[in-house]
Amino acid sequence: xxxxxxxxxxxxxxxxxxxxxxxxxxxxxxxxxxxxxxxxxxxxxxxxxxxxxxxxxxxxxxxxxxxxxxxxxxxxxxxxxxxxxxxxxxxxxxxxxxxxxxxxxxxxxxxxxxxxxxxxxxxxxxxxxxxxxxxxxxxxxxxxxxxxxxxxxxxxxxxxxxxxxxxxxxxxxxxxxxxxxxxxxxxxxxxxxxxxxxxxxxxxxxxxxxxxxxxxxxxxxxxxxxxxxxxxxxxxxxxxxxxxxxxxxxxxxxxxxxxxxxxxxxxxxxxxxxxxxxxxxxxxxxxxxxxxxxxxxxxxxxxxxxxxxxxxxxxxxxxxxxxxxxxxxxxxxxxxxxxxxxxxxxxxxxxxxxxxxxxxxxxxxxxxxxxxxxxxxxxxxxxxxxxxxxxxxxxxxxxxxxxxxxxxxxxxxxxxxxxxxxxxxxxxxxxxxxxxxxxxxxxxxxxxxxxxxxxxxxxxxxxxxxxxxxxxxxxxxxxxxxxxxxxxxxxxxxxxxxxxxxxxxxxxxxxxxxxxxxxxxxxxxxxxxxxxxxxxxxxxxxxxxxxxxxxxxxxxxxxxxxxxxxxxxxxxxxxxxxxxxxxxxxxxxxxxxxxxxxxxxxxxxxxxxxxxxxxxxxxxxxxxxxxxxxxxxxxxxxxxxxxxxxxxxxxxxxxxxxxxxxxxxxxxxxxxxxxxxxxxxxxxxxxxxxxxxxxxxxxxxxxxxxxxxxxxxxxxxxxxxxxxxxxxxxxxxxxxxxxxxxxxxxxxxxxxxxxxxxxxxxxxxxxxxxxxxxxx
Numbered sequence: 001x002x003x004x005x006x007x008x009x010x011x012x013x014x015x016x017x018x019x020x021x022x023x024x025x026x027x028x029x030x031x032x033x034x035x036x037x038x039x040x041x042x043x044x045x046x047x048x049x050x051x052x053x054x055x056x057x058x059x060x061x062x063x064x065x066x067x068x069x070x071x072x073x074x075x076x077x078x079x080x081x082x083x084x085x086x087x088x089x090x091x092x093x094x095x096x097x098x099x100x101x102x103x104x105x106x107x108x109x110x111x112x113x114x115x116x117x118x119x120x121x122x123x124x125x126x127x128x129x130x131x132x133x134x135x136x137x138x139x140x141x142x143x144x145x146x147x148x149x150x151x152x153x154x155x156x157x158x159x160x161x162x163x164x165x166x167x168x169x170x171x172x173x174x175x176x177x178x179x180x181x182x183x184x185x186x187x188x189x190x191x192x193x194x195x196x197x198x199x200x201x202x203x204x205x206x207x208x209x210x211x212x213x214x215x216x217x218x219x220x221x222x223x224x225x226x227x228x229x230x231x232x233x234x235x236x237x238x239x240x241x242x243x244x245x246x247x248x249x250x251x252x253x254x255x256x257x258x259x260x261x262x263x264x265x266x267x268x269x270x271x272x273x274x275x276x277x278x279x280x281x282x283x284x285x286x287x288x289x290x291x292x293x294x295x296x297x298x299x300x301x302x303x304x305x306x307x308x309x310x311x312x313x314x315x316x317x318x319x320x321x322x323x324x325x326x327x328x329x330x331x332x333x334x335x336x337x338x339x340x341x342x343x344x345x346x347x348x349x350x351x352x353x354x355x356x357x358x359x360x361x362x363x364x365x366x367x368x369x370x371x372x373x374x375x376x377x378x379x380x381x382x383x384x385x386x387x388x389x390x391x392x393x394x395x396x397x398x399x400x401x402x403x404x405x406x407x408x409x410x411x412x413x414x415x416x417x418x419x420x421x422x423x424x425x426x427x428x429x430x431x432x433x434x435x436x437x438x439x440x441x442x443x444x445x446x447x448x449x450x451x452x453x454x455x456x457x458x459x460x461x462x463x464x465x466x467x468x469x470x471x472x473x474x475x476x477x478x479x480x481x482x483x484x485x486x487x488x489x490x491x492x493x494x495x496x497x498x499x500x501x502x503x504x505x506x507x508x509x510x511x512x513x514x515x516x517x518x519x520x521x522x523x524x525x526x527x528x529x530x531x532x533x534x535x536x537x538x539x540x541x542x543x544x545x546x547x548x549x550x551x552x553x554x555x556x557x558x559x560x561x562x563x564x565x566x567x568x569x570x571x572x573x574x575x576x577x578x579x580x581x582x583x584x585x586x587x588x589x590x591x592x593x594x595x596x597x598x599x600x601x602x603x604x605x606x607x608x609x610x611x612x613x614x615x616x617x618x619x620x621x622x623x624x625x626x627x628x629x630x631x632x633x634x635x636x637x638x639x640x641x642x643x644x645x646x647x648x649x650x651x652x653x654x655x656x657x658x659x660x661x662x663x664x665x666x667x668x669x670x671x672x673x674x675x676x677x678x679x680x681x682x683x684x685x686x687x688x689x690x691x692x693x694x695x696x697x698x699x700x701x702x703x704x705x706x707x708x709x710x711x712x713x714x715x716x717x718x719x720x721x722x723x724x725x726x727x728x729x730x731x732x733x734x735x736x737x738x739x740x741x742x743x744x745x746x747x748x749x750x751x752x753x754x755x756x757x758x759x760x761x762x763x764x765x766x767x768x769x770x771x772x773x774x775x776x
Contacts, residue, residue, distance in 0.1 A: 046330035053326040073288045074278055076244065077301045081290040083241035084250075087139075088295055092191050094133065095218045095228060104129065108223050111155065112148055120748070123155055131157065133230075140236040142213060145171070145229040146220070147181055159750045165715070171210065171231070173199045184217055184227060192217045193252070193295070196234045196259040203758050204716040211235070214259060234259040247285075247302035258297065270298050281305075402469050405477065407523040428483040428515045429522070430454075430493065431529035432476040433536070435507040437640065446506070451476055453499070457492050477526065486514055490546065497542045507640055508542040509533055536598045540640040560607035563771065568608065572615035575661035577654065584608060584649050592642050601645055602636045608649060609633065612656045618712070670695060670702075671709045678721055683743050688714050722746070723759045730768045737764050 098104055107126050110119045126146065134141035134157060146155040147163065154166045161170060167178040175197035184192070196214040200207050214234040220226035238261055242248050249260035255269050268282060270289040279288045286303045403409075432454070434447060447470070454476065455468040464481040471477045483489050493510055500508055511532035513525050532545045560568065564587070571579045591601060639645055674691055691714075692699040706714050722744040729740045738749045746752035756764050 049326045049330055070279065070286075073286070073301065073303055077278075077288045077290045077299060080242040080248075080301070081292055081299045084237070084297075084299065085292045085294050087237065087241070088193065088292075091139065091216060091230070091232075092218075094139075095191070095230075098129065098133075099218070099220055099228075105222065108146075108220050108226055111146075112151055112223060112226060115151060123160060126155060127157070130155075140233050140240070141230055142210070142233050143171075143231040145231065147227040147229055149182060149225040149227070158754055159748060161751070169202045171199050171213075172202055173197045173213075176215070181227065181229070189217075190219055193258065193297075195252075195257060199231075204712070204720065205759075212259075235261075242299075242301070244301070246304070249300050249302075251298040251300070253296040255298075262302075265302050268300070270300065401467050401479070401522075402471065405469065405471065405479075405522045405526045425482050425518055426515050427518070427525075428480045428486065428489055429513045429525040429529060430478045430480070430489065431471075431511040431526070431533065432478075433509040433511075433533050434474045434476070435509070435638070435640070437505055437507060437540070447474075447476070450506075450508075454478055454496065457496060471526070477529070479522065483515060486512065486546070490544070493544050497544060500542050506542075507540055509536045510542070510544045512544060512546045534597060534599050537595060538598055538601060538639070538641055538645075560604070560611070565607070565611055568611045569615055569618075572612060572653075572656070573618065573660065575657055577657055580653055580657065581650070584653070585646065588642060588645060588649075598640075601639070601642075605636055605645060605648065606633065609652060612653060615660060616656055668709050670697075670705060674702075674706060674714075678718060682722060682725060683745050685747075686718060686745060719755055719759060723756055726752070726756060726764065727760075727767065727771075730764055731772060733768075733772060737768075740764065 104126075107122050110117060110122045111126065114120065114122070130144040130146070133139060134144045143156050145166070148154065149163075152163050153160055154163055156166070158170070163181070164178055167173075167176070167181060175195070194215040194217060196212050199210040199213045201210055202208075212234055213231045214237075216230040216232055218228040218230070220228050238248060238259075247260070247262040247265040249265065249267060250258040251267075251270070252258055257267055260267065266283065266285070268287055270287070270291075278290065279286055281287075284305050286305065288301045288303065290299050291297070292299065432450075434450065436446075451468055451470065455466065455478070458466045458468075458478060458480055466481065467479045469477045469479075480489060489512060493512060496510075497508075500506060511529040513529055513532075516525055532548060535545050535548060536543060568580075568583060571583055587604065591604060636648075639648060673695065677691060677694070678686065688699045688703060692702040695702065703714055706717070710717060712720075726740050726744045729735055729743060730737075735743075737753075741747070741749045741752035744752075746755065753763055756762075756767070760767060762770070
């Protein structure tokens, strides 16, 4: 390692001598044969030539380049406006041609009175006509919604649903509440483009974002109470017509914002259009305006001044020709001056590469003459420094090995240490994961003692020195060079295991690699050892792992299966400790019998905890559960026996079961009537208004009361009840899926399939395939 290669250690110089030396150097620097004067004169000539050509070119071309860039932005916004206007014009023409069809007018009239005429077959005809529009990739329609105000339902690509469910659950937006769409039927218009807003799809368990949507509302003439609501993806329109990467926004005729690509851009009213201008400058941006001829919308492209400046630099190609002449002259001048300096410098470099100590020949440049006098002593000094650093770099060498194992880029100041970590022959690696049974104590000193013990066991006088690194706070790694065979290393590790048997507070897991060739990187060996550590078992003793576990003897770490989750959830909701703990202990014993890895026990524990949380959430029993008494999920890594897991499950489940029992034991007459009525009339057309009328209370009061008592909405409870009943019926292979849908109150099989997938995550057919085998 060569560091401080240019340091020269000299004896102190008296103050008077220093003043005389400084005065002499100053006089020498003013002479024409000094290196300083030659360099200053040479590069001043080059700089002056380049500066002159640059100033002249910039003054000549600045205004011309600016005008070209502005014109380019104006043409860009004109093309964008034309594309947007054509798209809106095409949309209006296609909808107009559709609404003027006699078949369309007749079908819309039938669907407006579908609750009386029961002509549900017309819905598929209308959906087929709509699919031709939203399946057209050039229109960028995400959905086409037919809103029947008087009938109180909507028809879209997924099927039919009530107006409330559609605009509060399936297409919910704070900007457009459900009541907003009712007001549009009272206005006199044919087509209206509304500002873009974010829409989400809400279900009982999750909220899914539908992204940014720009609604286009068209009246389905001659039916004024029917609206065509087209959900257009504005970001797809932007990508197709105006994707320049710069901020862009649209304003309607009243100056309201319709869509903006960047939230941080300053939205300005286009005052410049009235003055006959198409752009203006404000703050750090240029605003380029253009108004649509058909819609009257104002389209604005915002170009930051920094971008225009960068474009000016890109367009400044004419400067290349002028600069080439200046560079050519400058290079010729530089080469001429450099040749005069090259000869003495070359002799100095040759002496450094050959490590000669003889003095250099005399030079006519004063600086080189001084260098020649000092070079020999500097070479001797640097050699002593290098030898001293080679003896003291052990700590830095450890740092370099750690970086090599973890594939961390080396600091540029320590690049010389790359040679110290190169493999020269076969090697083996051992990774130790240290666990302590008492987590309340600190064991930093024990870890360092273990490191010394490991290093001492593998260090032999005749062998190459091993390297022992602390990879993590609880991990050590030993790299053995030319270790012999794997069995030789294993004998030493067995000796280490015997020595640690007396230490009951420590639980060590050791992963041993095979003997690698020098072509295998340390990082690869480290990652394979980490994978071996995943095969650790719950023994509470020191383990040595030399190969991964076979798939036939290990369990998967995917947690509980679908059927297991449902069975456990049902037992938890029953509130019976005996039933729950019998199930938990039985599956825990199965893991013990299979000799599962510690990771499998942790996955099982997390699955049980997840179902416990789900049971509390379903019954809205969070307040009754004591959160402080629940065990910490992070403590699973410290468990080293099945009995500890058994105790951990007791601490987790007992408070939850107590809260569930407290919640379920409280009986309420209104809630009991609702649940009993739903269970006995599940195949009928049930809604909140019907049940509230039977109780002689208002639907709003029943909705809030039922939510308070059960912790779930009326509609979510009804859908969940229907889906659970459908799961039972699907196990009967004699029933068709449409028969199951009718028995649970879904008279439209498409609506049933969509609702089943929303609450179960899979379709009815997939559920039957997965679960029918256990019931046939």
